[in-house]
Amino acid sequence: MIETPQNTLLEVNNLTMRFGGLTALDDLSLAVPAGKVTSIIGPNGAGKTTFFNCLTGFYKPTVGDVVMHHPQHGKLILNQLATHRVARHAGVVRTFQNIRLFPSMTVLENLMVAQYNALQRASRFSLAGLLGLSGYRRANEEALAKATTWLERLGLIDRANVAAGNLSYGTQRRIEIARALCVDPLLLCLDEPAAGLNPRESAELNELLLYLSREHDKGILLIEHDMSVVMRVSDQICVLNFGHKIAQGTPHEIQHDPNVIKAYLGEEETEEVSA
Amino acid sequence: MGQFIQQLINGLTLGAVYGLIALGYTMVYGIIGMINFAHGDIYMVSAIISVTALTLMSALGISAVPLVLALVLIIAIAFTSVYGWAVERTAYRPLRNASRLAPLISAIGMSIFLQNMVQVTQGARVKPVPTLMPGGIELFTHAGFSVHLAYTQIMICVVTVVLMVAFTGLITRTSFGRQQRACEQDRTMASLLGIDVDKTISYTFMLGAALAAVAGVMVTVYYGVVDFSIGFVAGIKAFTAAVLGGVGSLPGAMLGGVLIGLIESYWSAYLSPEYKDVATFVILILVLMFRPSGLLGRPEVEKV
Numbered sequence: 001m002i003e004t005p006q007n008t009l010l011e012v013n014n015l016t017m018r019f020g021g022l023t024a025l026d027d028l029s030l031a032v033p034a035g036k037v038t039s040i041i042g043p044n045g046a047g048k049t050t051f052f053n054c055l056t057g058f059y060k061p062t063v064g065d066v067v068m069h070h071p072q073h074g075k076l077i078l079n080q081l082a083t084h085r086v087a088r089h090a091g092v093v094r095t096f097q098n099i100r101l102f103p104s105m106t107v108l109e110n111l112m113v114a115q116y117n118a119l120q121r122a123s124r125f126s127l128a129g130l131l132g133l134s135g136y137r138r139a140n141e142e143a144l145a146k147a148t149t150w151l152e153r154l155g156l157i158d159r160a161n162v163a164a165g166n167l168s169y170g171t172q173r174r175i176e177i178a179r180a181l182c183v184d185p186l187l188l189c190l191d192e193p194a195a196g197l198n199p200r201e202s203a204e205l206n207e208l209l210l211y212l213s214r215e216h217d218k219g220i221l222l223i224e225h226d227m228s229v230v231m232r233v234s235d236q237i238c239v240l241n242f243g244h245k246i247a248q249g250t251p252h253e254i255q256h257d258p259n260v261i262k263a264y265l266g267e268e269e270t271e272e273v274s275a
Numbered sequence: 276m277g278q279f280i281q282q283l284i285n286g287l288t289l290g291a292v293y294g295l296i297a298l299g300y301t302m303v304y305g306i307i308g309m310i311n312f313a314h315g316d317i318y319m320v321s322a323i324i325s326v327t328a329l330t331l332m333s334a335l336g337i338s339a340v341p342l343v344l345a346l347v348l349i350i351a352i353a354f355t356s357v358y359g360w361a362v363e364r365t366a367y368r369p370l371r372n373a374s375r376l377a378p379l380i381s382a383i384g385m386s387i388f389l390q391n392m393v394q395v396t397q398g399a400r401v402k403p404v405p406t407l408m409p410g411g412i413e414l415f416t417h418a419g420f421s422v423h424l425a426y427t428q429i430m431i432c433v434v435t436v437v438l439m440v441a442f443t444g445l446i447t448r449t450s451f452g453r454q455q456r457a458c459e460q461d462r463t464m465a466s467l468l469g470i471d472v473d474k475t476i477s478y479t480f481m482l483g484a485a486l487a488a489v490a491g492v493m494v495t496v497y498y499g500v501v502d503f504s505i506g507f508v509a510g511i512k513a514f515t516a517a518v519l520g521g522v523g524s525l526p527g528a529m530l531g532g533v534l535i536g537l538i539e540s541y542w543s544a545y546l547s548p549e550y551k552d553v554a555t556f557v558i559l560i561l562v563l564m565f566r567p568s569g570l571l572g573r574p575e576v577e578k579v
């Protein structure tokens with residue numbers, strides 16, 4: 001158990017995930033605050049994505065639990081919630097390393113799908129939607145307004161009616177983040193959002209992450225290999241290696257941690273030299 | 276010429292019915308990737324329910340045709356949707372994560388179960404229904420052949436067109452339609468965005484059953500005879516229609532239905548009525564061999 005400061009959003013307690021003989025996550029404890037960016041780094045196979053899968057209900061952890069401190073709904077144990085309730089009720093949304101948009105829907109539709117809650121309540125088994133009743137129309141307009149706001153903020157507004165699958169990689173990444181934001185998450189879990197982005201796009205991503213955490217008080221949990229993003233935006237970094245947490249601290253502390261240098265950064269430096 | 280036009284009318288009517296059933300196949304395939312072989316029997320259940328409802332109406336002395344028709348449709352849709360829901364809940368949902376073959380076998384089992392249940396509870400005899408909408412319009416007479424458009428045929432075509440428009444609106448414009456399409460494209464992602472996938476699948480089954488229910492009512496009123504085994508052949512023909520149009524494509528299902536209906540009625544008129552089923556199934560085989568993705572379907576791309 002770790003002590004939980006006042007603004008802790010997500011609390012991970014002794015999380016262990018075993019697949020047969022393989023221990024992918026070993027006794028991980030972590031507190032993720034609201035309004036801050038928490039990065040999870042580590043070499044391939046360190047258990048980062050497994051951790052995300054435990055958060056969003058894909059995997060049921062072997063030991064331990066993940067608790068969300070929801071301002072309205074109180075304490076929610078994420079690993080006991082159905083996947084759709086993790087997003088809808090607990091306010092935790094994730095993106096994927098390999099982008100998972102709905103490719104044959106337009107960008108706008110992708111963002112509207114994410115606003116299930118309000119619309120579904122207003123549509124009354126779709127009858128209100130078909131008949132165009134005022135309650136549904138209002139909910140629909142609000143959903144459109146929210147989608148439009150995020151599209152504008154992310155510079156996607158001129159792509160709103162294009163099928164998402166036809167857009168470039170970097171654009172699709174931004175749509176995926178915009179779509180996640182339409183769920184109104186308290187905690188946004190991003191799995192390698194900078195992968196495949198060019199330097200300009202990844203600078204924009206840095207700015208966006210800081211904006212979301214500072215201005216919108218979102219908790220952000222970030223898995224990332226791109227150190228220029230991680231070191232620039234993180235408030236705290238947790239380093240995993242073979243499922244163990246080997247270090248945790250500010251970017252400055254992590255850069256000077258001998259364990260981390262040995263396990264992770266050291267390897268990358270030699271790679272860079274040889275390249 | 277007269278014969279040709281007459282068969283066009285007959286074929287379109289028949290095709291509308293196949294199309295309505297085919298939509299159920301295609302929607303269910305789209306969302307969970309399985310062929311619901313019990314769907315034809317859902318349609319049969321609806322036909323039986325409408326026979327019961329019609330008998331009830333005449334016993335109660337309700338005789339205004341539009342009222343009777345509306346009531347029968349509502350009753351059939353209500354009960355049949357519950358059947359659709361129950362079939363999914365009991366036979367398919369427990370197998371959601373099993374191998375692809377398991378729900379298919381379960382579907383065939385469900386089909387046999389429904390047929391036998393109706394046979395046992397309703398008897399095996401053919402059930403006749405009094406003609407609800409007799410008569411029609413004599414369009415013209417050409418070379419001694421009079422072309423006839425029955426009121427039931429007009430009703431079937433009008434109801435089908437109205438349903439298609441409403442249904443297209445539902446899928447393309449409402450939030451349910453968006454969820455439904457989202458679940459079709461990526462179920463996992465949809466649930467991560469807060470969509471209740473199980474519920475969406477249930478609604479899809481209910482919607483497919485409701486469309487089959489309308490087809491069941493139409494056929495009962497059109498032919499006036501129903502028994503427990505009509506679901507099998509109608510189901511396989513509608514399945515052929517869905518495959519011909521491209522499984523997973525909604526306009527494809529309707530187009531396939533109309534084409535199958537036309538082929539069947541022209542084949543019966545000009546070649547041989549005994550072999551009309553053979554014609555349909557030859558088409559099924561040819562489509563599967565030469566164009567497995569159907570007329571309007573997209574070839575399935577293996578996800579990596």
